[in-house]
Structure formats: structure tokens, C-alpha cells
Amino acid sequence: MRAVVQRVSQASVTVGDVTVGSLREPGLVVLLGVTHLDTRQTAAVLARKIYHLRILAGERSCADAGAPLLVISQFTLYADTRKGRRPSWLAAAPGPVAQPLVDEFVAALRELGARVQTGVFGAYMQVSLVNDGPVTLLLEG
Numbered sequence: 001m002r003a004v005v006q007r008v009s010q011a012s013v014t015v016g017d018v019t020v021g022s023l024r025e026p027g028l029v030v031l032l033g034v035t036h037l038d039t040r041q042t043a044a045v046l047a048r049k050i051y052h053l054r055i056l057a058g059e060r061s062c063a064d065a066g067a068p069l070l071v072i073s074q075f076t077l078y079a080d081t082r083k084g085r086r087p088s089w090l091a092a093a094p095g096p097v098a099q100p101l102v103d104e105f106v107a108a109l110r111e112l113g114a115r116v117q118t119g120v121f122g123a124y125m126q127v128s129l130v131n132d133g134p135v136t137l138l139l140e141g
Contacts, residue, residue, distance in 0.1 A: 001038045001046050001105070001141035004031040004078045007055050009072050011120040011129035020125075021117035026056060027068040029129050032105060033077030034098035035091050038141070046141030047108035055135050062114060062121050069109060072119035073102045074125060095122055 006029045012022035023029070030050060031038045054061045062069060075098065079087035092098070099121045100130070118127045 001035070001042050001102070002033040003046060003050060003139045003141070004074075004077065005029070005050055005055070005137045006031075006129060008070075008134045009130045009132045011127070013070065013072055013128075014122050014126045015123045019141065020120055021070050021072075023068050023070050023117070026065075026071065026132060028055075028062060030052075030069055030071045031074040031077060032071055032102055033074050034101045035078055036093050036097070038093065038101050040101070040104045042141045043104040044069065044108040046139065047105050047114075048112060048141070049139065051109055051112050051114050052053035053137075061082040063112065066115070066130060068115040068117065070117050070119075071102070071106055071109070072104065073098065073121050075096070087099065 008029050009026050012019050012027045052061045052063050055088035056065050056067055075092040083086050106116055
């Protein structure tokens with residue numbers, strides 16, 4: 001799994017004209033990509049790491065601050081651009097493999113006590129956010 005984690009002061013994700021998830025307070029946006037070798041354990045370990053990552057104000061984590069997370073699946077995190085000008089998506093797990101693992105990641109966060117909102121898997125989404133800091137990290141699981 002690969003995650004781009006951004007500290008935000010606010011964020012939202014819409015599908016069409018419908019806002020399906022939003023943060024109206026400081027928290028984290030997690031763009032999450034899944035590859036072929038990922039497992040439920042990968043999802044749980046990465047969820048725990050992100051939930052306890054001390055990147056909020058005052059070196060606090062979402063666990064410490066009770067801050068919300070907005071999780072958005074993003075297969076494009078596994079783009080291979082080494083050849084030519086058209087990215088290859090072969091490293092990204094297909095939807096039937098990836099969706100259950102994204103769901104496992106969200107479930108693992110919720111089991112930890114996290115307040116989580118999500119985008120819609122496989123949908124064309126518009127993501128808006130105000131990156132705070134800016135703080136953006138790339139994590140591999």
C-alpha cells in the first residue's frame with residue numbers, strides 16, 4: 001500500500017454535485033493506493049501508523065487530538081512513468097482486489113477509534129483541501 005498523507009485545515013470530496021466526505025476541522029487527508037501484494041495485515045499496519053503519526057499541530061497525532069481523517073482511494077499512486085508518456089497502471093491492484101483492502105484500511109482506522117470519512121471507490125471525484133503547513137508525506141506499507 002502507498003499513502004499520500006496531507007495535514008489539512010479543511011477538505012472535501014465530491015462525486016458529481018454531492019459532497020460525500022468532508023473535514024471542517026484540522027485533520028488528515030489520506031490518498032490510498034493498493035498494489036497486488038497487499039493484505040489485510042498491510043492495511044491494518046498502515047492504518048495504525050497513520051493514525052498515530054505525530055504531524056498535527058503541537059506534534060500530536062489523530063489519536064492524540066481526536067482529529068478526523070478523510071480517506072480517498074487513488075490507484076494512480078502506482079503509476080509507472082518510466083517509459084514513454086503514457087503511465088502504466090499494472091502495479092495497481094484491480095478494483096475487486098483493491099476495494100476490499102481500502103475497506104479494511106478504513107475499518108482498521110475505525111477500530112482504533114478514528115473518525116473517518118471516505119470518498120467513493122472507483123468514482124470520478126473532485127478533492128478540495130487546504131494543506132496546512134504544508135505537510136505532505138508519502139508512506140509505504
